[in-house]
Amino acid sequence: MNPPTTLSPEICREIDHWIAQYPPEGRRSATLAALRIVQEHGGGWIRPESILAIAEYLGLPPVAVEEVARFYSMYELKPTARHSVSVCTNVSCMLCGSGTILDHLEKRLGIRPGQATADGRIYLKPEEECLAACAGAPMMMVDHVYHEHLTPERVDEILESLE
Amino acid sequence: MNGNVTPKTIHLEINGVACEARPGEMIIQVADRVGIYIPRFCYHPHLKIAANCRMCLVEVAKAPKPLPACATPVTEGMCVQTRSDAALHSQHATMEFLLINHPLDCPVCDQGGECELQDLAMGYGFDHSRYEEPKRVIADENVGPLISTDMTRCIFCSRCVRFLEEVAGAQELAIVGRGERSAVRSFLAGEITSELSGNIIDLCPVGALNSKPFRFAARSWEMLALPGISAHDAMGSNLYGHTLRGRLLRVVPRPAEGRNETWLSDRDRFSYAGLYHEDRVVSPKVRENGVLREASWDEALEVSARKLEDTVSREGPESVAALVSPQATLEELYLYEKLLRGLGVRNIDVRLYRADFRDGPRGSRAEVPGVLSATEWESRKACLLVGTDLRSEYPLISWRLRRAAEAGARLAALNPVQFESRLPLSFDRPVGPWGLVASLAALLGRLDPSSFSGELAWAAPWAERSGLSAAELGVLGEILAAGPEGALVLGELVEAHPEGSRIRALAAALSQASGARLIDLPVGANALGAERVARCWPDRGDPLPLLLDPPKKLYVLFGVEPEYDLWDGDRAVQAMAQAPELLVFASWLAPSHAAHASVILPVAAIPETGGTYVDLAGEEQSFEAMVPPWGDARTGWKVLTMLGQRLGLSGFHYEQRVEILEEMRARGSHPLNGAQSCIPEREGQAGPQDVRFPYRMGRRAVYGTDPYVRRSTPLQQTPLARLSRTLFLHPDDAREQGVQPGARVRPAGKPDAPVLTVAVSNRLPRGIVWLDSGTESAVGWGPSWGRLELDFPASTEILI
Ligand code: SF4
Ligand code: FES
Ligand code: FES
Numbered sequence: 001m002n003p004p005t006t007l008s009p010e011i012c013r014e015i016d017h018w019i020a021q022y023p024p025e026g027r028r029s030a031t032l033a034a035l036r037i038v039q040e041h042g043g044g045w046i047r048p049e050s051i052l053a054i055a056e057y058l059g060l061p062p063v064a065v066e067e068v069a070r071f072y073s074m075y076e077l078k079p080t081a082r083h084s085v086s087v088c089t090n091v092s093c094m095l096c097g098s099g100t101i102l103d104h105l106e107k108r109l110g111i112r113p114g115q116a117t118a119d120g121r122i123y124l125k126p127e128e129e130c131l132a133a134c135a136g137a138p139m140m141m142v143d144h145v146y147h148e149h150l151t152p153e154r155v156d157e158i159l160e161s162l163e
Numbered sequence: 164m165n166g167n168v169t170p171k172t173i174h175l176e177i178n179g180v181a182c183e184a185r186p187g188e189m190i191i192q193v194a195d196r197v198g199i200y201i202p203r204f205c206y207h208p209h210l211k212i213a214a215n216c217r218m219c220l221v222e223v224a225k226a227p228k229p230l231p232a233c234a235t236p237v238t239e240g241m242c243v244q245t246r247s248d249a250a251l252h253s254q255h256a257t258m259e260f261l262l263i264n265h266p267l268d269c270p271v272c273d274q275g276g277e278c279e280l281q282d283l284a285m286g287y288g289f290d291h292s293r294y295e296e297p298k299r300v301i302a303d304e305n306v307g308p309l310i311s312t313d314m315t316r317c318i319f320c321s322r323c324v325r326f327l328e329e330v331a332g333a334q335e336l337a338i339v340g341r342g343e344r345s346a347v348r349s350f351l352a353g354e355i356t357s358e359l360s361g362n363i364i365d366l367c368p369v370g371a372l373n374s375k376p377f378r379f380a381a382r383s384w385e386m387l388a389l390p391g392i393s394a395h396d397a398m399g400s401n402l403y404g405h406t407l408r409g410r411l412l413r414v415v416p417r418p419a420e421g422r423n424e425t426w427l428s429d430r431d432r433f434s435y436a437g438l439y440h441e442d443r444v445v446s447p448k449v450r451e452n453g454v455l456r457e458a459s460w461d462e463a464l465e466v467s468a469r470k471l472e473d474t475v476s477r478e479g480p481e482s483v484a485a486l487v488s489p490q491a492t493l494e495e496l497y498l499y500e501k502l503l504r505g506l507g508v509r510n511i512d513v514r515l516y517r518a519d520f521r522d523g524p525r526g527s528r529a530e531v532p533g534v535l536s537a538t539e540w541e542s543r544k545a546c547l548l549v550g551t552d553l554r555s556e557y558p559l560i561s562w563r564l565r566r567a568a569e570a571g572a573r574l575a576a577l578n579p580v581q582f583e584s585r586l587p588l589s590f591d592r593p594v595g596p597w598g599l600v601a602s603l604a605a606l607l608g609r610l611d612p613s614s615f616s617g618e619l620a621w622a623a624p625w626a627e628r629s630g631l632s633a634a635e636l637g638v639l640g641e642i643l644a645a646g647p648e649g650a651l652v653l654g655e656l657v658e659a660h661p662e663g664s665r666i667r668a669l670a671a672a673l674s675q676a677s678g679a680r681l682i683d684l685p686v687g688a689n690a691l692g693a694e695r696v697a698r699c700w701p702d703r704g705d706p707l708p709l710l711l712d713p714p715k716k717l718y719v720l721f722g723v724e725p726e727y728d729l730w731d732g733d734r735a736v737q738a739m740a741q742a743p744e745l746l747v748f749a750s751w752l753a754p755s756h757a758a759h760a761s762v763i764l765p766v767a768a769i770p771e772t773g774g775t776y777v778d779l780a781g782e783e784q785s786f787e788a789m790v791p792p793w794g795d796a797r798t799g800w801k802v803l804t805m806l807g808q809r810l811g812l813s814g815f816h817y818e819q820r821v822e823i824l825e826e827m828r829a830r831g832s833h834p835l836n837g838a839q840s841c842i843p844e845r846e847g848q849a850g851p852q853d854v855r856f857p858y859r860m861g862r863r864a865v866y867g868t869d870p871y872v873r874r875s876t877p878l879q880q881t882p883l884a885r886l887s888r889t890l891f892l893h894p895d896d897a898r899e900q901g902v903q904p905g906a907r908v909r910p911a912g913k914p915d916a917p918v919l920t921v922a923v924s925n926r927l928p929r930g931i932v933w934l935d936s937g938t939e940s941a942v943g944w945g946p947s948w949g950r951l952e953l954d955f956p957a958s959t960e961i962l963i
């Protein structure tokens with residue numbers, strides 16, 4: 001007998017669009033999309049209440065939604081910042097100097113991966129695996145945009161362009 | 164084979180032993196049957212196959228690599244080796260992997276001595292470790308008061324996850340995270356709410372999930388395992404009590420195929436924690452100058468005998484009324500009644516939670532047709548549940564029905580409110596209190612319109628106002644269309660229903676018209692035994708309500724806590740307060756006993772006594788005591804025998820318990836003539852009324868069914884128990900009344916009544932104030948069902 005939790009009508013509409021992509025018994029397939037939508041509308045992270053609400057909306061056990069949310073590193077379950085920066089540190093990028101890039105970022109922003117700047121501007125994602133842009137290594141992703149062939153100067157330029 | 168006929172029997176060889184198997188069976192199932200042991204962690208015969216631990220690797224001729232025996236179906240001519248070099252090598256390797264991250268803390272682990280990992284490491288592992296690097300550590304979480312977690316020990320077999328999803332009906336645990344950071348977690352690290360949760364303790368092959376109440380209490384090899392029977396519902400679940408030096412320290416399931424299989428409800432598993440509660444009565448007590456003081460057995464029996472004799476001789480036997488718990492054994496029930504009848508007293512009742520007594524006295528309940536054995540539940544094709552929160556009332560029947568549903572059975576529930584049933588129900592809309600009667604009437608009208616012509620004429624106006632749509636009636640009708648392969652189940656909310664007799668009458672007619680088996684679930688572990696005892700005498704006394712109003716001169720209680728056990732506890736306590744004498748046989752002291760008893764005779768609790776229960780299928784199960792009575796308590800039947808002798812009654816010389824049952828059987832059975840008629844005699848309301856706020860309703864709290872479970876502190880701390888102490892309102896009612904969720908309330912003018920927290924839920928219809936009975940939280944809130952006298956919330960103190 002829990003009080004009902006609700007998602008905004010706008011979010012529900014977007015989720016419904018995804019539910020419609022699957023056969024009725026495959027409603028749970030919309031979990032991924034629902035989590036993404038909720039994250040986008042929620043300032044870049046997913047609140048525990050939202051997990052519960054998604055579970056209720058899709059008719060799933062809450063822990064099954066949490067399981068998915070915790071499996072994929074693209075979902076943030078803690079508050080982040082306005083912009084999310086992921087530096088790839090996998091083999092190709094590492095060989096091409098991703099270490100220098102990450103060091104530079106850490107120094108400039110004064111934060112470690114997994115932390116956000118105090119002004120809430122930039123969030124540095126924890127260790128990211130290969131983002132499939134090896135040809136342009138070293139690379140980083142800023143809010144879903146890939147930036148390749150990075151140098152510390154280039155990184156500064158990119159950071160400055162972020163409000 | 165030619166690919167088109169599947170042979171009925173498959174022949175294969177395991178370790179050179181010729182075996183036969185059915186198509187689709189896995190190697191491990193066949194090996195188990197012929198007694199060849201293959202090591203395993205994730206495989207469990209009652210869970211779906213996960214094949215994720217790889218401990219069961221075996222060598223199969225012509226297969227290029229070792230295969231998991233739990234997930235490899237047998238094929239014709241297969242040759243399996245479970246102990247060949249290749250098989251042993253794979254098993255060793257798996258074991259080495261599993262032990263990489265497993266801590267070596269067996270000396271401080273409760274699982275030590277009964278640990279599958281420990282056993283298999285002995286049998287299939289190396290005696291030293293090549294792994295010297297740091298081990299990963301997982302933070303423990305608090306999943307509630309029943310289960311302790313040491314998650315670093317987890318080997319990810321997923322048995323716990325699968326059990327909760329498949330057997331308990333709701334996935335509450337998951338393996339969260341990836342790779343080395345995986346961990347078994349509950350939702351947002353919250354508490355597990357299943358009523359069957361304790362089974363994951365048994366299932367966990369390592370010490371990751373252990374019993375919290377038992378934590379560090381004893382080592383498994385020190386204890387004795389003694390067989391017993393569950394005391395909290397009539398499922399008759401078999402169990403083992405683990406005892407050490409005369410104390411019961413733990414309860415685990417005793418496998419019983421047609422009954423509890425290998426499971427146990429949390430109520431049956433953790434109630435033992437109430438045995439040594441501070442409320443235990445450890446010595447006889449008598450009241451002197453208004454104060455209860457300790458007394459010798461001799462004195463207490465003498466005082467009891469005197470008071471009984473005096474009251475009977477001065478006021479007549481009709482001035483005495485006796486109540487007895489349906490948890491008492493057959494032997495106790497029989498001797499209790501025999502003793503009272505010896506004094507001429509006939510006013511004895513056991514139907515403590517019944518609201519409506521119009522359809523017959525005690526002993527008139529039809530026992531024979533309305534029973535299903537545990538496995539028969541599972542083979543139902545359809546089932547209509549009427550007035551029951553099965554998860555709380557009969558946790559293991561709810562599990563059986565879940566299995567029936569998996570096999571295609573259709574289930575529906577007709578309940579006043581919507582419960583979280585964890586069952587796939589084709590109808591589950593809350594119909595409100597009167598909707599129970601009205602819906603059944605409408606169903607009957609649909610099935611057989613002529614049935615309203617005779618004795619059931621009163622039902623026609625109810626049928627008209629059922630509020631069910633034609634489609635809904637169709638859905639419910641389909642359930643009954645299963646005929647004798649279906650069941651119509653009446654639960655404890657029918658027992659508690661002020662129009663219960665109408666529901667029983669309609670259900671009987673529906674069952675007759677459709678052929679569906681009618682099951683009236685016993686309320687209490689030995690409620691059917693009590694019916695049997697009632698029939699040992701040809702005449703019956705008055706039913707319970709008449710025993711309370713007007714109050715009698717002397718009340719006798721056996722295992723009854725009037726404020727918690729009775730449908731209208733407040734009124735019962737009032738009556739007992741007014742009666743000059745109250746004679747109590749009890750294992751625990753309830754506040755009403757302390758306040759009003761003249762004498763208290765301490766009797767042994769169920770694990771301390773031997774006796775017989777009649778289960779819901781009508782079958783007798785006898786059990787022996789597992790531990791001696793606590794303190795100076797004595798076994799119930801012996802106390803009754805002593806009192807019988809003290810009263811000078813004849814026939815109270817028993818050497819052994821069995822003599823009591825023999826004597827009882829020799830008495831035969833006296834069904835009441837004409838009392839079987841289920842037609843309410845008096846004109847009540849002519850159809851359903853509107854439910855006007857505040858109408859109180861509730862079920863018996865899941866952990867408030869009897870004095871024993873009430874004293875189990877761990878059970879009382881569970882989320883389910885917390886819900887039982889919460890007052891639920893419909894959100895609109897709350898808004899109208901200006902009560903916020905979270906408000907703390909108590910009934911006005913009752914400063915001693917406990918303070919309750921208000922919650923809102925739209926699983927209730929409008930007008931309802933939902934509060935479970937059976938706990939101290941419901942004291943002061945009037946009868947279990949009925950309009951609250953209070954003007955809510957005006958006369959309710961809102962404390963925050
Ligand atoms: S906690 Fe126990 S039962 Fe659950 S996955 Fe881990 S080892 Fe298996
Ligand atoms: S390793 Fe960096 S993109 Fe592939
Ligand atoms: S028992 Fe077969 S893989 Fe676990």
